[in-house]
Amino acid sequence: QVQLRQWGAGLLKPSDTLSLTCAVYGGSSRDYFWTWIRQTPEKGLEWIGEISPSGSTNYNPSLESRVTTSIDTSKNQFSLKLTSVTAADTAVYYCARGRATTRFRYFDPWGQGTLVTVSS
Amino acid sequence: EILLTQSPDTPSLSLGERATLSCRASQSVSSSYLAWYQQKPGQAPRLLIYAASSRATGIPDRFSASGSGTDFTLTISRLEPEDFAVYYCLQYGSSPWTFGQGTKVEIK
Numbered sequence: 001q002v003q004l005r006q007w008g009a010g011l012l013k014p015s016d017t018l019s020l021t022c023a024v025y026g027g028s029s030r031d032y033f034w035t036w037i038r039q040t041p042e043k044g045l046e047w048i049g050e051i052s053p054s055g056s057t058n059y060n061p062s063l064e065s066r067v068t069t070s071i072d073t074s075k076n077q078f079s080l081k082l083t084s085v086t087a088a089d090t091a092v093y094y095c096a097r098g099r100a101t102t103r104f105r106y107f108d109p110w111g112q113g114t115l116v117t118v119s120s
Numbered sequence: 121e122i123l124l125t126q127s128p129d130t131p132s133l134s135l136g137e138r139a140t141l142s143c144r145a146s147q148s149v150s151s152s153y154l155a156w157y158q159q160k161p162g163q164a165p166r167l168l169i170y171a172a173s174s175r176a177t178g179i180p181d182r183f184s185a186s187g188s189g190t191d192f193t194l195t196i197s198r199l200e201p202e203d204f205a206v207y208y209c210l211q212y213g214s215s216p217w218t219f220g221q222g223t224k225v226e227i228k
Contacts, residue, residue: 044208044219044220044221044222045165045208045210045219045222046219047216047217047218047219058215060216061216062216094164094165098212100212102152103152103171104152104153104170104171104174105152105153105155105170105212105213106155106167106170106176106210106212107155107165107167107210107212108167108170108176109164109167110164110165110166111164112164113164
C-alpha cells in the first residue's frame with residue numbers, strides 16, 4: 001500500500017521561500033503525477049501543481065510565477081518550493097499521487113499534511 | 121478555470137437518513153474525471169468515488185454517485201456516525217484542476 005510522508009518548515013516569515021518534500025513509500029515514483037495541494041478555510045482546497053517522473057510540470061496559473069516542483073526518482077521523493085510567501089500562503093499543504101488514465105483520474109493517496117504559517 | 125459549486129452548504133441530517141450532495145460545474149466535465157472525497161477534522165481528504173460513480177477500494181456500498189456534464193450527485197443511503205464529515209468534489213479534466221467548496225454533513 002502506497003503511503004506518502006511529507007515534511008518541511010512550518011513557520012516562515014514574509015518573503016521567505018516555502019520548501020516541502022514528500023517521500024513515497026511502498027511504491028515507485030516512476031509512474032503517476034506527483035501533486036501538491038493546499039487548503040485554507042477561506043479558499044478551501046487549491047491545486048498547486050504537479051510533476052511527472054520525467055520532470056514535466058503543470059502549475060496553477062494563480063501560483064505559477066512562484067512555484068517550482070522537482071522530483072528525485074532514485075529517492076522516491078518530490079518537492080515543492082514557493083517563493084516570496086505572504087500571509088495569504090498560510091495553509092495546510094498536502095502532497096498527493098495523481099493517477100491519470102483515459103478512463104479515470106484522481107488524487108490518491110495523500111500525505112498527512114503540513115501546516116505552514118507565514119507570520120512576521 | 122472550471123468552478124465547482126456544491127450544495128447544500130451544511131445539511132443537518134439524522135443517523136439512518138439519506139444524504140444527497142450536489143456538485144455543479146461551470147462547464148461540462150467528463151464523468152471520467154470527476155471524483156468525490158471525504159474529509160474529517162485533522163485528516164487529509166480520502167477518495168470515495170472516481171470516474172463519477174466508481175467506489176474507491178474499501179468504500180462501503182452505502183456511498184454511491186452519479187452524474188454527467190455539469191451536474192453530479194453523491195448519495196449516502198443511510199448515514200452512519202462516521203459519515204458526518206466534509207465532502208468535496210474534484211474535477212481533474214481541465215487544468216487547473218479544481219475542487220468544490222465542500223459540503224459539511226452535520227448531525228441533527
